[in-house]
Amino acid sequence: MERFSEFKKNIRQQVPLAMHTWFQLGGIAELFAEPKIEEELAAILKRCRELQVPTRTLGYGSNIIVSDAGVRGMVFRLTASCFTDIRVEGNTVVAGGGAKLGRVVTTAVHAGLAGLENLIGIPGTVGGAIAVNLCTSSENLHRWVKTLRLMNPSGKVLECTNQDVSFGGNDLDLQEMILLEAVLELNEEDPAELSKRMQRNWIMRKTMFPTGQCSGYIFKNPRGGAASELIERAGLKGTRIGGAVVNERNPNFIVAEPECTSTDVLRLIDLIRNQVLDRTDTELELYIQVW
Template sequence: MSIIAGFEHFIRQDEPLAPLTWLRIGGAAEYFAEPTTVDELAALVRRCREHDVAVRVLGGGSNLLVRDEGVRGVVIQLGAAAFGEISVKGQAVIAGAGAKLGHLISASAREGLGGLEMLVGIPGTLGGALHGNSGNHGSDVGQFTHGATVLARDGQIHQRKREEMAFGYRQSSLDELVILSAELRFEPDDPMQITKRMQKQWIIKKSHQPLAHENTVCAFKNPGEMSAASLIDQAGVGGTRLGGVSLSQRHANFVVTEGGATAADVLRLVDTLREQVLDRTGVELRPAYEVW
């Protein structure tokens, strides 16, 4: 049986991934699936396991570099409405992993639930944020997460309680194949005050990162208490350029690309920077983004 037999209504072949990532470069997915229900998703994951086919999950593509040759196997995106629902019960917000982080922040603020507004301006989905414990200024998504529902590689669904999850700097123990949804809890606060903090945070964030039209990815994780951007500046390598790939004028820790740039160029530039920063400061930087 073909891998897609019976799933034709939500799977496409040879789907370009570049338009689905913030870097807007890289090749196609052999199969690209947008299941409309959890049952369809689970059935596809089980089929892939039977056929030994690789499965990857794409969120908003803001922390991802797809290689020029593209990816074999199935790329799943939780873009359907069933995966993006957000509901509020008292101090708890339950959200699908496909929900945009920005929508979750606005919904919580509207309900007078404070905390997550410090993460405003971080692109992508809740699933991507939970996978890498995204955060800003000492706050991260993990600190609010009280439970999660995940789908394992065998197609089984599991619940993870707070005590079964661990979140560290840009990492989380939620490493099952698909994060389906999560429950986050917040403190009640005045919606006006939350909105003010959100606006302030938004202005700070926007003034320090590449502009919306730029093709970009955050290059390195901050090592310990140091900032990767200041290490790049200290090493004097902020002006490094390779083909159509360079570092942002607005924030030295963002790679930006222009016409003709390839994923291979990005990998080479990041590796060159890593070597130069190590050479000149003695600190080894690690890439922040994932490579497919």
């Protein structure tokens, strides 16, 4: 900790990450920082780079499984108000990287700005959602991105447009960056109509997701198919390893029962992948990230 003594107010050591992830599983972070201002984030990042301390950014933890061994290095969380602010400017919503997606959606809807209402009920932050290129069957968040403010590993702030970033491609590598702020350009529409649409989406989504302690989608949908159907075809609904169980309603989710560990989940993921490959000849690719 001496290495970071001047930042010690906002850096903690050996912090359990389970409570910061949707799955509520996994080990500790060696170092955990919640900087109060951008300059502090930049200074800690710079120090990490000098000392070759690996860094990661945690959003709402809804697309991450933390291994039981935990995470080496520094984990950032953007919880200070300068990273979670949301404001409406004309037909755009300007949202901090740490802002909750649900709040961004409702802010847009109440302001009569359409585009995001289909994302209601999906847990996450703006930074996490853009980093993973959040999409649903009918919507893709990145199409609404006008500009992004990013911080690179040296602590330098960059501004870029949607075209500068290849989401999931090779241009500006978002994985290397911390997303500080996104400007989302939306379409004007009647707020009452939008509210109704958002409520319908919310009800529909609530019926799609398992209740209780669970993952998000484990696998990406393969081209032309649905991962959940392949898992079902492989006869894996309800399969269990330790406290980890393949969900009956949507087999692309894993439910964590009491006493479940990340190791149980990771072993179940391996089993699903191997059996789906054997029985359907399709290689499933992980959507959820393993830390």
